[in-house]
Amino acid sequence: MGMDRLKKMMKQIEDVMAAATFAEEGVPEAARSLLSEGRRVLLGLKQGRIDAKTLKYALNMSKRINAQLDILFVSSGSDPSGVVVPDAELARFQETLRAEGVPYRLITRTGCLKQQIIEHTGKDKEIAFAIIESPNSLDMDCNKKDKTLSELWQKLKCPLVVVMEAG
Secondary structure (H helix, E strand, C coil): CCCHHHHHHHHHHHHHHHHHHHHHCCCHHHHHHHCCCCCCEEEEEEECCCCCCHHHHHHHHHCCCCCEEEEEEEEECCCCCCCCCCCCHHHHHHHHHHHHHHCCEEEEEEHHHHHHHHHHHHHHCCEEEEEEEHHHHHHHHCCCCCHHHHHHHHHCCCCEECCCCCC
């Protein structure tokens, strides 16, 4: 990883954490000024591995820094029509986001969560950081020769937050 990229990622982390602190202290204007408009948080979810703590963390962080939430929902496959069908847990989370006034967009993909996160953050420069449930969710439906977190860390264009450590 190049020094310039590392410095940029450290700056992003500092900005997000400072903005969260200002927001928690009731100074939302200062929080917003630290983050450029259009900032988004990426929540990477693997079908069948959706954890309530991870959803709550993503919701709270998006609210604190006044960011839109991108939900990258990756399934193993699709129904016969080719459409990825999100599960009931995700539907309930979307209802909560609407009730809380958190803007979001749902992006559905199939295959390897790790690869989809890399592709999404590589194309979208407004992602402040990515959130995942655990390293275990990254390896499902992926090429087994890749290293889980080290491979993702090398290719990721933003900081990564792991809510739960692998058990």
